[in-house]
Amino acid sequence: MSGRVRGLFGRRARRRWIHLILGGALAMPYVFVGQVVVGPALDSRYLFGDLRLQLLSFALGLPLAALTAAVFPMTRPLEAGAARALCGVDPNALSPDPARDRAARGRTAAWFVLHLGLGGIVSGMSLAVPPFAVVLIVLPLCAGLFGTGLGLPGVLTHGWGPALAPVAGLAMLLALAGCAAGCGALLARWAPALLGPTPGDRLAAAEARAADLAVRNRLARELHDSVGHALSAVTLQASAARRVLDSDPEFVREALAAIEDTTRRTVGELDAVLGVLRAGDAPGTAPAPTLAADLDGLLRRTGAGGLRVRADIRVDPAALPDLVSREAYRIVQEGLSNALRHAGAGTPVAVRIASGGAHLEITVTNPLDGAPVPAARPGGGHGLRGIADRARLLGGTAEAGRADGGWRLHVRLPTRGSA
Structure with missing residues (x-):
């Protein structure tokens, strides 16, 4: 049991969570570029209020991220340094050299998309889930105050809803921690394959x-x-x-x-x-x-x-x-x-x-x-x-x-x- 808790909230899990948040921060410029495309194309002036348009902007920004990683060889040593410091990857499994050949550039682009994609998702969840979970946890104590003032579904404000809301809030926080730990473990597993030396690097x-x-x-x-x-x-x-x-x-x-x-x-x-x-x-x-x-x-x-x-x-x-x-x-x-x-x-x-x-x-x-x-x-x-x-x-x-x-x-x- 203690091993599972460490897996969700231990030092390694926290560092990998930070690595994912960093990926989300790196994804923001590409999301803004995607919004520049999506807004005029769909004649929408208010993208921040529409989750579907935000996801579409995010999806359009990832190919631009891949192009950036493929064009700039220094992306690989920078990403390898971050993965080495935050993901707990064996330093010998990552290449410190810039991506020179086509294979290395392709792998770096795939890693960059994976990092920014998972990081954007976890970052969005980290911003949205904790406040909502806190509301659910304190809902039984402030049911009269909240009522329908926050636009909560009726199932949470009537009958057994207020009593079960704290359980749902804690479950959402655990789900967020599990998602972050799973994404961090996935990045740590793929880092040697995508950021490690290619056959050309090994030959050199x-x-x-x-x-x-x-x-x-x-x-x-x-x-x-x-x-x-x-x-x-x-x-x-x-x-x-x-x-x-x-x-x-x-x-x-x-x-x-x-x-x-x-x-x-x-x-x-x-x-x-x-x-x-x-x-x-x-x-x-x-x-x-x-x-x-x-x-x-x-x-x-x-x-x-x-x-x-x-x-x-x-x-x-x-x-x-x-x-x-x-x-x-x-x-x-x-x-x-x-x-x-x-x-x-x-x-x-x-x-x-x-x-x-x-x-x-x-x-x-x-x-x-x-x-x-x-x-x-x-x-x-x-x-x-x-x-x-x-x-x-x-x-x-x-x-x-x-x-x-x-x-x-x-x-x-x-x-x-x-x-």
Whole structure:
């Protein structure tokens, strides 16, 4: 019983009633326009005294409301905001964007007509029913005063009429509350279907999310491959220098110089990585590293970190497309970084970069000496996935795993028609 009372007079019911009253207020300009049409057409000068003419004016105004909602795209976010605040509709089920395509405009027009139609009816009832119901409730106490002075039907002023009038008044108030609650529930039920995103809206949102995710993934790859490689190299260089601090000062000086060079260069690379977040490269932003300009420095810094790198370059890096050259540099960098982290200092690493027809082939190998492949560190393990992503986005392939007692990374990138 208490649930039914809350359904008629609870906070949600009251807010939905306000939403309906708002719809009635929005309907008034369209009703006035309908009266301008109905009055001259029926040669009637007093529309307010004729309920049928008022209803006809109301009916003629609703198509104008639908046209308004279809013409003005901002109607949908405004109506969605009102429905979200007053109808108790899940915010995620309503679209905050203007109606752009035909389907969205049509649904918005249907909602606007439904809101104004039901709101006009409930508003009219809210104005007319309570005063009449109050008269019926107090009629037994003032039967002599009212009599026929208010034009009440005879059944209410004679016999059992005055005694039953309060019951009729209370029934009318309950009927009004029930009608308002029912109309509010109907609007709340239809709001997601009419004000929610259309298939076109969902497609646009999915494309926006995909574009944002692509940028985030690209930024994550760049940070992992540039900063991650630098930190791994610096860590190993510092560790090697600490072990021979007293016995080999010359090596310590070389390691510190390599650390300085690595960190200075990484700051420039970080600038280039952050440029991914901008619409274009900002003036003064360091260019992204490429095979042609930066491969020698990468091999030198990696060697200073303790790896014995043997490079076999069988292609002219300057002849590669810029995009392929940049991605190939990052792939080689990540391959060497994996060797630094997992193989350890003093490990020989072979890097082979060759042209295979319309493809660039990159191979990085290092021995494992029978040791198991180390497990990915917590929060890490994204290097090989990043290499695979880079290769896939260029239309190439990437393979990594045990081969001939060692670890082998092999990547093929197309040099023509790269995406």
